[in-house]
Amino acid sequence: MDKRKPEWTPNGAGEAFASSVVFKRESTAQPGKAHARKIWDLDALEAGVKADNRTILSRAITLVESNSPKHFEVAQELLKRLLPVSGKSIRIGITGVPGVGKSSFIERFGMYLIEQGKKVAVLAIDPSSSLSKGSILGDKTRMEELSRHPSSFIRPSPSSGILGGVARKTRESIVICEAAGFDVILIETVGVGQSEITVRSMVDFFLLMQITGAGDELQGIKKGIMELADLIVVNKADGDNLPRAKVAEREFNNALHYIRNATKGWQTKAQICSARTGAGIDAIWRTITEFCEKTGDSGVFEQRRLSQTAAWFEDLISEAVLSRFFQSPQIKVKLPELREQVAKGKIPVAYAVSILFDD
Numbered sequence: 001m002d003k004r005k006p007e008w009t010p011n012g013a014g015e016a017f018a019s020s021v022v023f024k025r026e027s028t029a030q031p032g033k034a035h036a037r038k039i040w041d042l043d044a045l046e047a048g049v050k051a052d053n054r055t056i057l058s059r060a061i062t063l064v065e066s067n068s069p070k071h072f073e074v075a076q077e078l079l080k081r082l083l084p085v086s087g088k089s090i091r092i093g094i095t096g097v098p099g100v101g102k103s104s105f106i107e108r109f110g111m112y113l114i115e116q117g118k119k120v121a122v123l124a125i126d127p128s129s130s131l132s133k134g135s136i137l138g139d140k141t142r143m144e145e146l147s148r149h150p151s152s153f154i155r156p157s158p159s160s161g162i163l164g165g166v167a168r169k170t171r172e173s174i175v176i177c178e179a180a181g182f183d184v185i186l187i188e189t190v191g192v193g194q195s196e197i198t199v200r201s202m203v204d205f206f207l208l209m210q211i212t213g214a215g216d217e218l219q220g221i222k223k224g225i226m227e228l229a230d231l232i233v234v235n236k237a238d239g240d241n242l243p244r245a246k247v248a249e250r251e252f253n254n255a256l257h258y259i260r261n262a263t264k265g266w267q268t269k270a271q272i273c274s275a276r277t278g279a280g281i282d283a284i285w286r287t288i289t290e291f292c293e294k295t296g297d298s299g300v301f302e303q304r305r306l307s308q309t310a311a312w313f314e315d316l317i318s319e320a321v322l323s324r325f326f327q328s329p330q331i332k333v334k335l336p337e338l339r340e341q342v343a344k345g346k347i348p349v350a351y352a353v354s355i356l357f358d359d
């Protein structure tokens with residue numbers, strides 16, 4: 001008899017309830033071979049995620065993060081089951097250069113939300129970890145109080161893979177966290193390269209963090225990035241820095257009038273806060289609430305979600321087509337020679353491409 005303790009039981013379950021979850025063993029169909037193979041217990045995974053069992057929640061995310069083809073099918077089946085109960089959170093993207101105070105802010109803001117009765121999940125997209133083993137977001141001891149709180153769940157960035165792959169995993173992790181009942185999902189990324197655009201494409205509200213510099217706040221920030229934001233937060237508005245932060249807030253608010261808004265019907269604005277003292281944190285939440293009400297009433301909120309999913313679908317199709325193309329044996333044979341000829345200028349590029357598609 002199985003003497004292991006169940007990893008979780010539903011409320012009120014009796015002694016007999018056993019849920020040695022996640023793995024089942026099943027003999028393979030081949031006669032004469034007694035070895036068993038692991039299969040995932042989808043019912044247990046589904047129930048565990050929905051009951052917000054943290055062990056199972058983490059495993060479910062590990063499953064969608066896996067690059068192994070044998071996990072893919074189970075992960076997709078799990079997501080299919082969870083989709084009907086997902087989608088009810090507010091997804092907030094948070095970006096800013098290293099040192100701007102993202103983790104301090106998330107710690108403070110997350111605890112504030114928990115005080116308001118919310119459950120908060122934090123997911124990270126760390127482009128540095130996609131490129132190298134180093135990580136801009138992950139190494140420090142971060143968000144200590146928040147990470148200990150039972151109403152929070154913090155998941156570091158998947159540690160490998162191209163940005164596109166990491167993005168898919170994060171999107172799927174959002175579904176899982178929502179099915180586990182998280183009300184607010186914070187998706188953090190460092191403000192370098194493509195990652196802001198990636199995060200923008202999966203959140204409802206995008207918050208750009210800034211600090212005051214030597215009066216050159218506006219020069220240092222790219223217009224393209226400002227156009228992604230629904231709110232610019234000038235952090236570190238405390239102590240001697242407070243007056244400078246207020247100047248920056250005003251300058252941003254002026255500049256924002258000349259910049260295209262990220263969200264239809266919403267004037268992007270700038271606000272100050274201090275992740276250190278907590279000043280301004282409540283006002284930021286009020287802004288986000290107001291945003292949700294406005295865009296909810298106008299239908300823009302829902303519309304964005306629909307178009308994000310549609311765009312994601314198109315992206316995945318392109319990815320799949322590309323990957324199938326490059327894996328095809330015929331292409332693998334033709335490609336190296338053509339590459340060389342193109343590089344040496346022996347044949348026109350478009351002609352080389354047309355040869356690839358010749359049967």
Ligand code: GDP
Pocket residue numbers: 096097098099100101102103104105235236237238273274275276277
């Ligand atoms: P991240 O790299 O964007 O995650 O930034 P961190 O949260 O690690 O913060 C970088 C540094 O700025 C740390 O030394 C923080 O203590 C400090 N810091 C963060 N927020 C504030 C703030 O509101 N006021 C002040 N004075 N310092 C802050």
